[in-house]
Amino acid sequence: xxxxxxxQLDQLADELAGMCNQVAEAMEKATRSLLEADLQLAEEVIxxxxxxxxIRATAEEKAFAxxxxxxxxxxxxxxxxxxxxxxxxxxxxxxxALHVAQAARxxxxxxxxxxxxxxxxxxxxSVGVRLARKAGDVIRSxxxxxxxxxxxxxxxMDDLHRHMFSVLMDxxxxxxxxxxxxxxxxxxxxxxxxxHAVAVARRIVYVVTGRMPGPLTV
Amino acid sequence: xxxxxxxQLDQLADELAGMCNQVAEAMEKATRSLLEADLQLAEEVIxxxxxxxxIRATAEEKAFAxxxxxxxxxxxxxxxxxxxxxxxxxxxxxxxALHVAQAARxxxxxxxxxxxxxxxxxxxxSVGVRLARKAGDVIRSxxxxxxxxxxxxxxxMDDLHRHMFSVLMDxxxxxxxxxxxxxxxxxxxxxxxxxHAVAVARRIVYVVTGRMPGPLTV
Numbered sequence: 001x002x003x004x005x006x007x008q009l010d011q012l013a014d015e016l017a018g019m020c021n022q023v024a025e026a027m028e029k030a031t032r033s034l035l036e037a038d039l040q041l042a043e044e045v046i047x048x049x050x051x052x053x054x055i056r057a058t059a060e061e062k063a064f065a066x067x068x069x070x071x072x073x074x075x076x077x078x079x080x081x082x083x084x085x086x087x088x089x090x091x092x093x094x095x096x097a098l099h100v101a102q103a104a105r106x107x108x109x110x111x112x113x114x115x116x117x118x119x120x121x122x123x124x125x126s127v128g129v130r131l132a133r134k135a136g137d138v139i140r141s142x143x144x145x146x147x148x149x150x151x152x153x154x155x156x157m158d159d160l161h162r163h164m165f166s167v168l169m170d171x172x173x174x175x176x177x178x179x180x181x182x183x184x185x186x187x188x189x190x191x192x193x194x195x196h197a198v199a200v201a202r203r204i205v206y207v208v209t210g211r212m213p214g215p216l217t218v
Numbered sequence: 219x220x221x222x223x224x225x226q227l228d229q230l231a232d233e234l235a236g237m238c239n240q241v242a243e244a245m246e247k248a249t250r251s252l253l254e255a256d257l258q259l260a261e262e263v264i265x266x267x268x269x270x271x272x273i274r275a276t277a278e279e280k281a282f283a284x285x286x287x288x289x290x291x292x293x294x295x296x297x298x299x300x301x302x303x304x305x306x307x308x309x310x311x312x313x314x315a316l317h318v319a320q321a322a323r324x325x326x327x328x329x330x331x332x333x334x335x336x337x338x339x340x341x342x343x344s345v346g347v348r349l350a351r352k353a354g355d356v357i358r359s360x361x362x363x364x365x366x367x368x369x370x371x372x373x374x375m376d377d378l379h380r381h382m383f384s385v386l387m388d389x390x391x392x393x394x395x396x397x398x399x400x401x402x403x404x405x406x407x408x409x410x411x412x413x414h415a416v417a418v419a420r421r422i423v424y425v426v427t428g429r430m431p432g433p434l435t436v
């Protein structure tokens with residue numbers, strides 16, 4: 001009986017790590033759809049988000065069943081509570097990738113981004129995808145050094161986010177209000193996506209150490 | 219012993235409801251600081267947010283202790299799991315009120331909002347504050363009809379949010395990119411604030427019925 005229980009805990013972690021890979025792929029595709037004005041890719045991201053939502057619901061049900069039937073304590077309880085939080089964060093990452101894809105779809109066949117800001121979004125996309133994959137790795141490995149790495153990746157995202165605002169606020173900005181509004185929201189989506197990946201890693205630090213690292217300043 | 223346990227469950231709900239009132243007050247003040255370019259009020263909101271974070275941490279610790287020591291099942295377990303989720307949502311509402319206050323502080327002594335959009339933000343503020351207070355009431359009462367009311371208040375917020383974009387995108391917009399960027403983010407903060415209040419109410423529906431209402435579309 002105890003073995004089945006441990007297997008269930010491992011399975012829960014596997015599902016969350018799998019979710020991370022799914023939202024990494026979603027953000028990778030969403031960024032490509034944004035940069036290449038690729039409607040089909042955008043539609044794929046939009047229609048696939050429901051699967052992330054389903055896995056989240058299933059993971060939460062499993063976590064609930066573990067609490068009800070096994071009454072875990074100590075580290076095991078931290079694993080289950082962190083899985084509940086993590087599932088919420090990762091689902092939200094999927095929503096944010098979806099929002100990026102929706103922006104690409106909304107402006108299609110026009111590109112959303114003026115050519116001069118596209119490279120920043122390519123970079124935000126790759127930092128975001130890397131964060132999501134690392135969060136998945138940390139869920140599997142519970143490696144505290146790897147968890148700490150996400151914080152510096154997130155700093156890179158914050159720098160990119162801040163830089164986008166300085167580009168928009170520059171008197172030389174020549175693309176008007178519409179693209180500025182799109183870019184403001186898109187940059188925010190990437191930045192929040194990164195924050196949720198960091199939150200997932202921080203919950204793993206809590207699982208291992210019993211203490212939450214300091215709060216995210218966002 | 220059983221009585222102490224029930225008392226602890228009630229106390230947890232009371233704390234969350236109290237948190238709702240705190241973030242309602244924070245958003246009320248933040249909106250006033252925005253509309254009146256009131257720096258002192260903005261500073262108050264910013265410095266008080268730490269208290270919401272602390273209550274959230276305490277509520278989560280209590281929820282964790284209840285899980286570890288009482289191994290609740292059925293409705294009681296749903297209460298504790300929902301409290302964990304709710305504490306996260308309400309803390310985020312506090313962060314969003316903080317972001318509004320930070321925008322007011324950043325532009326001080328200039329007003330952030332052109333006069334013509336100020337009334338929409340006054341309205342978003344009052345809808346947001348109402349949602350937060352209602353979420354607190356629903357936590358206390360577990361009244362499903364009251365929980366459903368939050369959905370229609372949230373529709374009002376979504377309408378205001380959409381309307382702000384049409385104002386920004388209108389060719390008659392004469393305030394340039396800077397204020398448009400501020401308004402884009404501010405409108406998003408209010409809209410997310412409302413979404414989190416609705417999420418709190420939905421968790422209470424789950425406590426009472428054992429089923430989550432459909433997902434928020436954001």
